[in-house]
Each structure stands twice: as structure tokens, then as C-alpha cells.
Amino acid sequence: MPELPEMETYRRLLQERVVGRTITATLVQREKTINLDPAQFDQILVGNRITLVDRCAKHLLFHLESGHILLLHLMLGGFLYYGTVDDKLGRTAQVTLSFGQPILYFHGLRLGYLHLLTAGQLDERLDSLGPEPLDAAFTLSRFTELLEDKRGILKTTLVDQHWLSGIGNCYSDEICFDAQILPTRRIPELTQEEIKRLYFSMQKVLKEAIQYGGYMEPPLYRDDHLTGGFNDRCRVYDRGGEPCLRCGQPIIQSKLSSRKVFACINCQH
Structure with a gap:
């Protein structure tokens, strides 16, 4: 599922390509993907x-001149493509937005959605999200404060969008690896030094992932060489059985509440 770095990559690339453009046509292939009648x-x-x-957590927001906002959540399997009918992908798009010749294709939205909302409806929809980990106001002190009342497991907490927004399966494991802490640790066991390492690893990993375009491989447009560039830079995620890049021991893949977990039990503690 796309996480904060993937959606931030989309935001930056689409900001350059669609802002200022007028929508000339829409096509809805799956009515459940949107929240209105297709004609409306x-x-x-x-x-x-x-x-x-804009972006908020794992959501992309397309602000319109009318004051409406298109709220996109790709969920599991969703991705975007921006191109023409000549270079489109050989995949069904649940929704398309045309800007004359260029078309924005919304693929894989069987679980995801593209909802047209007013500003008030948007605020209500996003109100329950936790703080953004890369927000300037999200300091080490704020992170430590948020952890004070938590009693659960580290990975489960990091992926809780109501507690902290934007981090999912991939980056929770990558952050824990960088901090040399097992994602299965219980939060009350963490020392102040470990909390500090977690915070700075979170900043480091997310910023690096954005720099290299996240881990999702489908390009956003033809000749897009940025999107998916972090996939080959993942240290543990989806590398079960491969040698740890830090100590050489095999990466262990396990499950926690139906979520995959990847970690090195030799150099993560």
C-alpha cells in the first residue's frame, strides 16, 4: 500500500503537470470508486x-477552482498514470480525468476511492488522523509525549493512522531497522535513547524514501525515472531470507496481527 513517501512523490510530480489545467472530460468505469452519481x-x-x-498522510488532495477537493486514497493495489491514449498502460482504469490530450488514469482502485468533497466534508474526513511525522511541529519532545501512554507493540503503533499518519508496513520496518530496534518490542520497554534513535531514524528514512521516489515501481508517466527508486534501497522490507546489509545474517520474515514484519534479529534489539 502506498505510504507517505509514495504519495509525496505523486504530489510533487503531479503538481508540476496538472496544476492550472482544466478538466475536459471524466470517465468512471467503477461507480463504487466515487461518492457521487457519475453524471453529477x-x-x-x-x-x-x-x-x-496537496497531500495529507496517505491521501492525495486535488484542489479545484470551484472550492471542491478530490480526495484520493489508493489503498492496496492502487496507482496512478499520467499520459495519453497512445502511451496508456494495458490496465483498466476505474476513473480517468482528461486535460485535453493528457489523461490522469486512476488504476487499481478496487479498495481505494476518489471522492469529491467540500472543504467542510474534507476537514471532517481527515479530522481523526494523527500528526505528520515530517511536520516541523512534530519534534522529538512531541514524539516522546505521544509514546508515554502507549502500551502496545512498536510496529502496531507506528502504523496506527490515528496516532501518527503516513507510515505503513514498509517504512515501519525500515525505520526500526535503521534504529536497530525490533519492531515487535513493546513500547514501555523502550529506553529514552531508543526513542531518540527511533525519532531520528523516522526523519532520515522518510526523507531518503521521498528523495528516491518511494518503493512503488509503476512509473507515473513515460520516462519517469524517479518513482519507485527507493525499492532497491529497502534494507529489510520484502527481503525475507536475504542477508542483512549490516551484519550478514538472514532477514527474518514473520507476521504480526496479519501484517508482514521484516527484521534482523541479530542486529536489531
Whole structure:
């Protein structure tokens, strides 16, 4: 599932390509993907101009000149492609937005959604999300404070979007590896030094992942050489059985509450 770095990569690349463009047509192949009747969806969007592409946690927000916002959550299996009918992917798109010749294709939205909301509806929808880990206000002190009342397991806490937004399966494991802490540790056991390491590893890993375009491999557009560049830089995620890049021992793959967990039990403690 796309996480904060993947959605931030999309935001930056789409900000350059669709802001200022007017939507000329829509096509809805799966009505459950949107929250309105397709005719009403089309009526509001066609002729509307995109003024800003923003991100909140794992969501992408397309702000429109009319004041409406398109809220996208890709969930499991969703991804985007921006191109023309000549270079489109050989995959069904649940929704497409045309900007004249260029088209933005929303693929794999069997679980994801693209909802058209007012500003008030958007605030209500996102109100329960936790703080952003890369927000300037999210300091080490704030992180330590948030952990004070937690009694659960580290990985389960890191992926809780109501506690901290944007981190999922991949980056929770990558952060724990960088901090040399097992993701299965219970939070009350963590020392102040370990909490400090976790915080700075979180900043480091997420920023590096954004720099290299996240781990999702499908390119956003033809000749896109950024998206997915972090996939080969993952230290533990999806590397079960491979040697640890730090100590050489095999990476262990396990499960925690139906989630995959990847860690080196030799150099993570």
C-alpha cells in the first residue's frame, strides 16, 4: 500500500503537470470508486481547473477552482498514470480525468476511492488522523509525549493512522531497522535513547524514501525515472531470507496481527 513517501512523490510530480489545467472530460468505469452519481461527478468536474495538488498522510488532495477537493486514497493495489491514449498502460482504469490530450488514469482502485468533497466534508474526513511525522511541529519532545501512554507493540503503533499518519508496513520496518530496534518490542520497554534513535531514524528514512521516489515501481508517466527508486534501497522490507546489509545474517520474515514484519534479529534489539 502506498505510504507517505509514495504519495509525496505523486504530489510533487503531479503538481508540476496538472496544476492550472482544466478538466475536459471524466470517465468512471467503477461507480463504487466515487461518492457521487457519475453524471453529477462529471458535471462538477468538467470545466473545473486544478489549483493545487496537496497531500495529507496517505491521501492525495486535488484542489479545484470551484472550492471542491478530490480526495484520493489508493489503498492496496492502487496507482496512478499520467499520459495519453497512445502511451496508456494495458490496465483498466476505474476513473480517468482528461486535460485535453493528457489523461490522469486512476488504476487499481478496487479498495481505494476518489471522492469529491467540500472543504467542510474534507476537514471532517481527515479530522481523526494523527500528526505528520515530517511536520516541523512534530519534534522529538512531541514524539516522546505521544509514546508515554502507549502500551502496545512498536510496529502496531507506528502504523496506527490515528496516532501518527503516513507510515505503513514498509517504512515501519525500515525505520526500526535503521534504529536497530525490533519492531515487535513493546513500547514501555523502550529506553529514552531508543526513542531518540527511533525519532531520528523516522526523519532520515522518510526523507531518503521521498528523495528516491518511494518503493512503488509503476512509473507515473513515460520516462519517469524517479518513482519507485527507493525499492532497491529497502534494507529489510520484502527481503525475507536475504542477508542483512549490516551484519550478514538472514532477514527474518514473520507476521504480526496479519501484517508482514521484516527484521534482523541479530542486529536489531
